[in-house]
Amino acid sequence: MPELAEVEYYRKQWNPGLHHKVSRVELHAGKRVLRGVNTAAMVKALTGATLFESEAHAKQMLFRFSGGNWLGVHLGMTGKLSVESAGYLPGAHDHLVLFQEQQALVFTDPRQFGLLRWDTGAVAPQWWRDLPPAIISPEFTLELVRDFLRHHPRLALKSVLLMQERFPGVGNWMADEILWRAKFSPHRVCGALTSAESKTLCQETRAVCKGALESVAVDFTDPPKDWFFHVRWSPKGRCPRDNEPLQTDTVGGRTTRWCKRCQG
């Protein structure tokens, strides 16, 4: 599920736990989502720690606890964060549960394409500080986008939008939405865009992120009615602009829906 706006929504699900102490930690040591984590040390460190704040950046989340403890969360394809009662009994896919006096903070991920990380230190971990500029930030500039396209002249637009190093937080449905709004074929290659077209791509990328943050991120409400979002899930979908049946292709290894008529 989770792309930029869904991630921001899930981050907030743990807000009831802010400023509360973790009394007990349950986790599934040895599972894929905890690869590379020293789980014994992490349990020890987080037990008794207070959750102070959290932040989302693209598809990444970071939770800061007392004692210089940082919990990184990536939701992968099927990850979710939720709050349950203090007496919650963890299910098979609840790979990390932080129990507090009033509630339990749960990380669930059946497919385990997600990733948990635990770091210690006075400042946020290096991997977090190294994340590329958020699309919504002033540092995400047209120059940056143009430069990136220039470096991948033969790559399809659909594929380039999925590259987290330049378009952090964009996932499969957002990429399709951006291309539909910009009226570009997903198969078109980066090197083929005129300078005006790369500006359009950049603008629509920003607009889709903003719109998603204003709807999905708030309470999981769907984006506005006129979005491509609503028709792209089914092969029977039709273009909201011209009612043309949608085309389904695999581009960059991902299912891609688009309108052959208006996305030249």
Add this chain to the structure above:
DNA sequence: CGAGATGTTCGGCT
């Protein structure tokens, strides 16, 4: 029952 799923990484080919 088989196919596909809103993601990332790795290995191999060009």
Add this chain to the structure above:
DNA sequence: AAGCCGAACATCTC
């Protein structure tokens, strides 16, 4: 040699 593609990861749903 960088860039690109397909496979793999683990499980559930349609």
